[in-house]
Amino acid sequence: MMKLFIYLFGIVLFFGSCEDKKKASQNENEIQNEIQNEDEVEVEVEKKTGPEYPEITNENVVAFLTEYGKNNPETKVLISSRFGDIEIELYKDTPLHRANMIYLVKQKYFDETFFHRVVPNFIIQAGNSDIVSTPRKRNALGNKYLLPAEIIPGRVHEYGTVSGAKEYRENPDNRTAPYEFFIFLGPKSSTTHLNGKYTIFGKVTKGMDVVEEISKVKVDDGDWPLSNIYITAKVIE
Missing domain, CATH: 1.20.5 (Single alpha-helices involved in coiled-coils or other helix-helix interfaces)
Incomplete structure (x- = not known):
């Protein structure tokens, strides 16, 4: 057992x-x-x-924006601020600048940047700020690239034209700083140092009354508005 x-x-x-x-x-x-x-x-x-796209450099900028432009053919953007909306049409014959603008808008770069330079009866300039998000965005997208000039013979700065800002130092080819643009208001007599040296890549089609209001704000000695003018941007067509 x-x-x-x-x-x-x-x-x-x-x-x-x-x-x-x-x-x-x-x-x-x-x-x-x-x-x-x-x-x-x-x-x-x-x-x-x-990252969906590579960092843009001077070496790949032309190839990248050429390809991006083919896939993103839009030509109209809307810039909004507390003063109202500004509608901009981008020129097709400045394809790199058009593609760059559309790319930055779609990447939300301009959101939380300012109209940071205002010169009465001359220009208002946008695309920069003094907050940390702006350099961070530039570092992520590509902080060291410039756009090749796309200066069209006979095209001059006039009321409502949109041009790319540029770096003065060591820039004999008039390459554009990609993150800032300015809207021209001044008389043609004040364009002699602009024409043929800055790429004009668009024009304001609606909202010049808003541009005029912004041009009247109080600024400091460096043309920076005393009260920040935040902007947002979106592609509309």
Whole structure:
């Protein structure tokens, strides 16, 4: 009888041990699957949150904007501020500047930037700010590229034209600083130092009354408005 009991007890231990091993194996597989699933989720998140476009440099700017322009043919943007809306039409014969503007608008670069330079009866300039988000955006998109000049013979600055700002130092080719633009208001007599040296890539088609109001704000000695004029921008057509 004792032998039978020991025999049966041994069988119970054996199958119990097998069950424990089976459960342990299942648990290991489940844990491994969970880890794998977590890895897949992390990879998927990285894919969704990673940069959609490469950083723009002087080496790839022409190729990048040429391709981007083909896929994004829009020509109208809306600049909004507390003074109202300004509608801008971008010229197709300045394709790099048009594509660059559309790209920056779609990347939300201009949101939280200002009309940061105001010269009465001359220009209002936008695309910069003194808050940390602006240099961060520039660093993410490409902080060191310039746009090749696209100066059209015979095209001059006149009331409502939109031009790219530029760096004066060591810039014999009149390359445009990509993140800032200005709207011209002044008389043609004040354009001699602008014509042929700055790329005109668009014009205001609606909202020059808003431009006029902005041009009248009080500014400091550096032409910076005393009260920040925040803007947002969107593509409308």
